[in-house]
Amino acid sequence: MKHTEWGFLIIIYLFLGGLSAGAFFVSALASLLQRNGSDAAYSRIARYGAMLAPWPVMIGCTLLIFDLGRWYTFWKLFFHFRWTSPMSIGSWLLIVFSGIALLYLWSWLSEEQRKRVISKLPRRLGFLNRDLSAYRRQLAVLGTPFAIAVGIYTGVLLGAVQSRPFWNTNLVAQMFLFSALSSGCAAVTLLTALRREENDSRAFQLLYTVDIWLLTLELFIVIPYLIHGALSVQAVKDSLALVLGGPFTVTFWLFFLTAGLVLPLAIEVLEVLPALVRRVNPHFRTSMVAVTAILVLAGGFLLRYIFVFAGQMSAFK
Amino acid sequence: MAVHQKRYVLVIDSRKCIDCKACVVACRAENNVPLGYSRNWINEERRGEWPRLLAAFEPEQCQHCESPACVRVCPTGASYQRPDGIVAIRESECVGCRYCIIACPYDARFFREDKGIVEKCDFCAQRVDRGELPACVETCPSKVRVFGDINDPESKVRALLEKRRYRTKKPEAGTGPQIYYLL
Amino acid sequence: MGAGMTAATAHFAPLLHRPGEHAGVERLEIPTTCEMCVNKCSLIAVVENGAIRKLNPNPASPRSRGMLCARGNAGIQQVYDRSRIKKPLIRVGERGEGKWRPASWDEAWDFAAKKLSAVKQQYGPQATLWSSTESFQEVFFKNLGLAFGSPNIVRHPTLCLASVNLAYSLTFGTVPSFDVLNARYIVMAGANRLESFITPDTMDLIDSTLERKSRLIYLDPRFTVTASKADEWFPIKPGTDLAFILAMLNVIVSEKRYDKEFVSTYTLGFDQLAEHVRPYTPEWAETETEIPARDIARIAREFADSAPRAFFYAGRRSSWYREDFQTRRAQAILNAISGNWDRQGGMVPNGKIALGEFPVFPWDDPVAPRVDEMETSFPLAAKGDGAYLKLRENVLAAKPYPVKAWMIHKQDPMSALPEQSKTLAMLQQMDFVGVIDIAMSDTAWYADVIFPESTYLERQDPAEVMSGLSPVVVFRQPVIKPLHDTKPTLEIVQGLAKRLNLSQYFDFTMDQWVREQVKELPLESPLDYLKKHGIYVAPGFPKYGSTLTADHRFVTKSGKIELYSERLKEAGVDPLPVYHPPAQPPPGTFRLILGRKAYFTHGNSTNNPWLNAFASENRLWLNPRAAESLGINDGQMVEVSSTAGAVRLKAQVTQEIRRDCVFMLHGYGKRSKWQRLAGAGASDAQVLETAWDKVSGNAALHETFVKVRKV
Numbered sequence A: 001m002k003h004t005e006w007g008f009l010i011i012i013y014l015f016l017g018g019l020s021a022g023a024f025f026v027s028a029l030a031s032l033l034q035r036n037g038s039d040a041a042y043s044r045i046a047r048y049g050a051m052l053a054p055w056p057v058m059i060g061c062t063l064l065i066f067d068l069g070r071w072y073t074f075w076k077l078f079f080h081f082r083w084t085s086p087m088s089i090g091s092w093l094l095i096v097f098s099g100i101a102l103l104y105l106w107s108w109l110s111e112e113q114r115k116r117v118i119s120k121l122p123r124r125l126g127f128l129n130r131d132l133s134a135y136r137r138q139l140a141v142l143g144t145p146f147a148i149a150v151g152i153y154t155g156v157l158l159g160a161v162q163s164r165p166f167w168n169t170n171l172v173a174q175m176f177l178f179s180a181l182s183s184g185c186a187a188v189t190l191l192t193a194l195r196r197e198e199n200d201s202r203a204f205q206l207l208y209t210v211d212i213w214l215l216t217l218e219l220f221i222v223i224p225y226l227i228h229g230a231l232s233v234q235a236v237k238d239s240l241a242l243v244l245g246g247p248f249t250v251t252f253w254l255f256f257l258t259a260g261l262v263l264p265l266a267i268e269v270l271e272v273l274p275a276l277v278r279r280v281n282p283h284f285r286t287s288m289v290a291v292t293a294i295l296v297l298a299g300g301f302l303l304r305y306i307f308v309f310a311g312q313m314s315a316f317k
Numbered sequence B: 001m002a003v004h005q006k007r008y009v010l011v012i013d014s015r016k017c018i019d020c021k022a023c024v025v026a027c028r029a030e031n032n033v034p035l036g037y038s039r040n041w042i043n044e045e046r047r048g049e050w051p052r053l054l055a056a057f058e059p060e061q062c063q064h065c066e067s068p069a070c071v072r073v074c075p076t077g078a079s080y081q082r083p084d085g086i087v088a089i090r091e092s093e094c095v096g097c098r099y100c101i102i103a104c105p106y107d108a109r110f111f112r113e114d115k116g117i118v119e120k121c122d123f124c125a126q127r128v129d130r131g132e133l134p135a136c137v138e139t140c141p142s143k144v145r146v147f148g149d150i151n152d153p154e155s156k157v158r159a160l161l162e163k164r165r166y167r168t169k170k171p172e173a174g175t176g177p178q179i180y181y182l183l
Numbered sequence C: 001m002g003a004g005m006t007a008a009t010a011h012f013a014p015l016l017h018r019p020g021e022h023a024g025v026e027r028l029e030i031p032t033t034c035e036m037c038v039n040k041c042s043l044i045a046v047v048e049n050g051a052i053r054k055l056n057p058n059p060a061s062p063r064s065r066g067m068l069c070a071r072g073n074a075g076i077q078q079v080y081d082r083s084r085i086k087k088p089l090i091r092v093g094e095r096g097e098g099k100w101r102p103a104s105w106d107e108a109w110d111f112a113a114k115k116l117s118a119v120k121q122q123y124g125p126q127a128t129l130w131s132s133t134e135s136f137q138e139v140f141f142k143n144l145g146l147a148f149g150s151p152n153i154v155r156h157p158t159l160c161l162a163s164v165n166l167a168y169s170l171t172f173g174t175v176p177s178f179d180v181l182n183a184r185y186i187v188m189a190g191a192n193r194l195e196s197f198i199t200p201d202t203m204d205l206i207d208s209t210l211e212r213k214s215r216l217i218y219l220d221p222r223f224t225v226t227a228s229k230a231d232e233w234f235p236i237k238p239g240t241d242l243a244f245i246l247a248m249l250n251v252i253v254s255e256k257r258y259d260k261e262f263v264s265t266y267t268l269g270f271d272q273l274a275e276h277v278r279p280y281t282p283e284w285a286e287t288e289t290e291i292p293a294r295d296i297a298r299i300a301r302e303f304a305d306s307a308p309r310a311f312f313y314a315g316r317r318s319s320w321y322r323e324d325f326q327t328r329r330a331q332a333i334l335n336a337i338s339g340n341w342d343r344q345g346g347m348v349p350n351g352k353i354a355l356g357e358f359p360v361f362p363w364d365d366p367v368a369p370r371v372d373e374m375e376t377s378f379p380l381a382a383k384g385d386g387a388y389l390k391l392r393e394n395v396l397a398a399k400p401y402p403v404k405a406w407m408i409h410k411q412d413p414m415s416a417l418p419e420q421s422k423t424l425a426m427l428q429q430m431d432f433v434g435v436i437d438i439a440m441s442d443t444a445w446y447a448d449v450i451f452p453e454s455t456y457l458e459r460q461d462p463a464e465v466m467s468g469l470s471p472v473v474v475f476r477q478p479v480i481k482p483l484h485d486t487k488p489t490l491e492i493v494q495g496l497a498k499r500l501n502l503s504q505y506f507d508f509t510m511d512q513w514v515r516e517q518v519k520e521l522p523l524e525s526p527l528d529y530l531k532k533h534g535i536y537v538a539p540g541f542p543k544y545g546s547t548l549t550a551d552h553r554f555v556t557k558s559g560k561i562e563l564y565s566e567r568l569k570e571a572g573v574d575p576l577p578v579y580h581p582p583a584q585p586p587p588g589t590f591r592l593i594l595g596r597k598a599y600f601t602h603g604n605s606t607n608n609p610w611l612n613a614f615a616s617e618n619r620l621w622l623n624p625r626a627a628e629s630l631g632i633n634d635g636q637m638v639e640v641s642s643t644a645g646a647v648r649l650k651a652q653v654t655q656e657i658r659r660d661c662v663f664m665l666h667g668y669g670k671r672s673k674w675q676r677l678a679g680a681g682a683s684d685a686q687v688l689e690t691a692w693d694k695v696s697g698n699a700a701l702h703e704t705f706v707k708v709r710k711v
């Protein structure tokens, strides 16, 4: 009966969930960092993040529902709360987070943007036309822990499964968190790159600096994960074989680790470093920025792809 | 006799298994398990060099674990553990997320495409509640399987476990399996 | 009336009734008897709202002991099988074309009666052949043949156990049972008792061997499940069992380890035996059997020293070799001198229960001699059951007279007889073929008319005595109404009898018949008892030693146990078993041997989806060294051929068989398109050659050498 129960729907769901968390995180970061709301680059990032954040996670949830054996019973997930079940906690988390993310987005809408939306909604919902811009910071502060929780949850969902040695280490949750945040960051970067403005380079610099931190952290968890695993009990050793000389070796080393993590990290560092050193404004090649962002996104996706499949294949002998 | 909380377990003497598959068919019949799936199965091991050959058969099914991973991860409580230790599934509550399948170290569960839910051995709770033995236990020609209440000092399972040496499968998985394999 | 009555037997109301767990469900538990194989295990059918929910074992049986095997559990599938024969069928296309016309019972009966009468008209009643395999209603079918005036009744023994039965009868005057449960030392030669279920022997062996109460020595060219549980397994060279037994005799006699007192009191011809076995030393046997001489000698000593709680197990299917009778005779002799006769843990004459017999109107015995010439070819054998393969040869040669109509009940000659092409030719030369079956077997596939019988869970059968260590009466009652337009054999027979003007011989109902059978049982209301319990166990068994009195006469010519047999001598057969080395497969060929698997019965449970799920095709067992020399890899398609025919199936390269033989499971390569596995795997019946044991006429099914080549 040995075959993989969870497939691409779950992988995409985990990826999108993380993406939203990341986008929100970066946006919140930007809006909190900028002093007295003056800095256009900051607020631009914050806005993009806010605009982006709610959607992927909501799409992801829909996918999750359609992955259920009986999708029409999904509501049962919300009629029970079972704190021992990451999936139960996760379901609630995602709902709350999506809610906040939507409010947060609302708070970033301009008068006429709101009007446009309202006009499409039935009359009764007219009351929604409220200006929340004053609450942006509060919403950011309120949402950030949930964003981080969602990022962690995508990892815990797997990490909490003791029977799959490949997953069952606390490092997985952190790995997924940082990968989530960085893919969110990358998504915002991509958006920025696509809608050119004169303050691009400041924005990129900021995004890059954040992403460098995140990718570095991720890198420094992936490596210990491998070492820790290699020194661990036989079952974990065996499961690691899946990536160290197994069906996922190439995907892991070449596509995920090299192309999806180290390479973009290197590019980002090379682009930002000189500027920092010579205290001049770096000039970014937008195409390059886009490519880097895409690499990071791909890396984030592959990480989930590898873990979901390899994890299910691993087992105690 | 003092009233005590029952704890059902299965003691299996694999040495006596003759690989006749009566248990597998009995389970299919008793629990309407569709073809292509099975709640129980016989592991087979064949070794040796002619003419010193060895064939060993080992029945396996849900271990009705002390701390069942399946129950822990189930988001709806569809998977639950009865006070008597039987780990069962409430069909009506199962959304078919298959988290429990992934969480089970023994691959004891399967997803029924036809119903969109997960199924596994439930020690024939319906029979046990009528005071009968599980179908596979009752029908086994060589009585490989002994079912009983380990909390009952008079029980056959208790006697066997006190008298004989035994092992459990994958204890390192940490779910506290409740099928005892006699050595 | 509750669930579980056929129209014909409505008064058999099941008595055991349990209210269902939840309202609206009528839950009945009806004890009855399994018919998925010959063992007649006791079961309890759980019936909910008229549908069979589950078949549970009935612990009341001392033979099946609360066991129901995989096949017994799968009985439900036989009843609810969509490919069942649901109505009488009359052939419209060519034979074997599979074109049928559903017919009413009257049509079917008229049709068959017309054909049978026509054959009788043209060739005489002896031109009709009536063949069947053991069933509770077989007697009605057989009687129809006899009443019709045909001597040609052929039953399954000469495909199965004729040689072993004859050998023991000629030695002890009866065929005993083996007290496996209480034995301390058991030698089994190719009686794969842990896969080929024989109750209670299988149950006993499980208790005695698996609980390490007895020592099991097992000889088999294959590493079977029994081999894997035995204390010692010897991959004996096929066909040399007689050499092994003779060497055991040699050791036990020369070392005077036999039971002298028993031998002198109860047996005849020991001196001739002693003389006879002198040349058969273990060293000699080693070269024949490929079992080390010291092991043979040791086993002989251990055997003798464990006597009387020791025996050489007779086995059931003895349709093995041309010399089979003498091999079984040697077993009997070995057991005799060990003094295990009628002793606990030894060999015990069967306990019996007498049933009443409904007085049937007597018919004149058929005038013509049997077509298989039993009287001249097998003078020592039991005449009534015939000799199947000799019979087929004669029918094909129309010798001594033509046979033009064939009625078949609960038997599948197309799978059960070797050299299928001959069986097919025999079918084709018939003017009429009528089959009584529940499923479209390969034989039914070639019939002109098929009478669908109700399955064992849908009908009332006569009560049946199972004699043995602990004799019982088993009872089979309907647990549901017939699902389709089917009838029990009695009614099918009565319908035919009416049209053949033989009604007076079948002028009774099943009810009358059964009441007559059981009325003498020492119970206040026997019938109700059997309905309630499904089985009657005679008290006071097992009994030991009742025949161990100086004045006891064994039912042999001399009244003693005949080690040396005058009767054999008179019949021109070796009075003591002489070893003739069996022909060995020429280089590049293999001996094809047969055997059972626990979840299949003969040729016809491969159609059961719950059972064939374990093996959707059969494969050819081939030893790795043999496979290597032929360049065959596991799973590769191979052709297996003999003078009888050629088949193709995948190879299963396995250590678990000798390199000089090959093996395939029975029941595959079906021709009948109604069979789920039609065409899957290969039919052993198509490659097995025709051979039989000289003395008993039992089929010799292990005498075929096959070529195997990669395709």
Ligand SMILES: Nc1nc2c(c(=O)[nH]1)N[C@H]1C(S)=C(S)[C@@H](COP(=O)(O)OP(=O)(O)OC[C@H]3O[C@@H](n4cnc5c(=O)[nH]c(N)nc54)[C@H](O)[C@@H]3O)O[C@H]1N2
Pocket (backbone or CB within 6 Å): C035, C133, C156, C159, C160, C161, C317, C319, C409, C410, C411, C412, C413, C415, C416, C417, C418, C436, C437, C438, C439, C441, C453, C454, C455, C456, C594, C595, C601, C602, C603, C604, C666, C684, C685, C688, C701
């Ligand atoms: N190649 C090969 N040949 C063999 C053997 C072997 O091992 N290999 N074994 C030999 C031995 S030991 C034996 S005993 C014979 C057995 O040979 P058979 O007596 O022919 O046994 P089956 O092949 O089971 O066929 C039994 C038939 O009865 C039908 N049947 C089942 N239940 C009922 C019922 O309730 N009513 C009616 N009317 N029909 C029913 C089945 O559908 C099937 O067609 O085969 C012998 N031939």
Ligand SMILES: Nc1nc2c(c(=O)[nH]1)N[C@H]1C(S)=C(S)[C@@H](COP(=O)(O)OP(=O)(O)OC[C@H]3O[C@@H](n4cnc5c(=O)[nH]c(N)nc54)[C@H](O)[C@@H]3O)O[C@H]1N2
Pocket (backbone or CB within 6 Å): C037, C038, C160, C161, C189, C190, C191, C192, C193, C195, C196, C197, C198, C219, C220, C221, C222, C224, C236, C237, C238, C239, C240, C241, C315, C316, C317, C318, C320, C593, C594, C595, C596, C597, C598, C599, C600, C601, C602, C702
């Ligand atoms: N599950 C199941 N049980 C059954 C039946 C069934 O169809 N299925 N049929 C019933 C019937 S009718 C019968 S007759 C019995 C038959 O059951 P058994 O009497 O056990 O006969 P088989 O299983 O046909 O063959 C037994 C073994 O003989 C081995 N053998 C072959 N050649 C030789 C040889 O030269 N020497 C020795 N020592 N061994 C050899 C074969 O490898 C095989 O494993 O089973 C009965 N029980």
Ligand code: SF4
Pocket (backbone or CB within 6 Å): B016, B017, B018, B019, B020, B021, B022, B023, B024, B042, B057, B059, B139, B140, B141, B142, B143, B144, B145
């Ligand atoms: S029924 Fe008993 S002997 Fe047969 S396979 Fe199952 S456990 Fe083994």
Ligand code: SF4
Pocket (backbone or CB within 6 Å): B061, B062, B063, B064, B065, B068, B069, B070, B071, B087, B103, B104, B105, B106, B107, B108, B109, B120, B175
């Ligand atoms: S074996 Fe698996 S399914 Fe059964 S209780 Fe344990 S974890 Fe749950």
Ligand code: SF4
Pocket (backbone or CB within 6 Å): B073, B074, B075, B076, B077, B078, B079, B089, B093, B094, B095, B096, B097, B098, B099, B100, B101, B117, B118
């Ligand atoms: S599949 Fe059903 S039983 Fe398993 S975890 Fe999900 S809801 Fe619970």
Ligand code: SF4
Pocket (backbone or CB within 6 Å): B026, B027, B028, B030, B031, B039, B040, B061, B120, B121, B122, B123, B124, B134, B135, B136, B137
């Ligand atoms: S206990 Fe019941 S459900 Fe479990 S394997 Fe045995 S028969 Fe099947």
Ligand code: SF4
Pocket (backbone or CB within 6 Å): C034, C035, C036, C037, C038, C039, C040, C041, C064, C067, C068, C069, C070, C071, C072, C073, C197
């Ligand atoms: S051995 Fe199995 S198939 Fe044969 S009668 Fe018993 S239960 Fe039925």
Ligand SMILES: [Mo]
Pocket (backbone or CB within 6 Å): C159, C160, C161, C316, C317
């Ligand atoms: Mo047989």
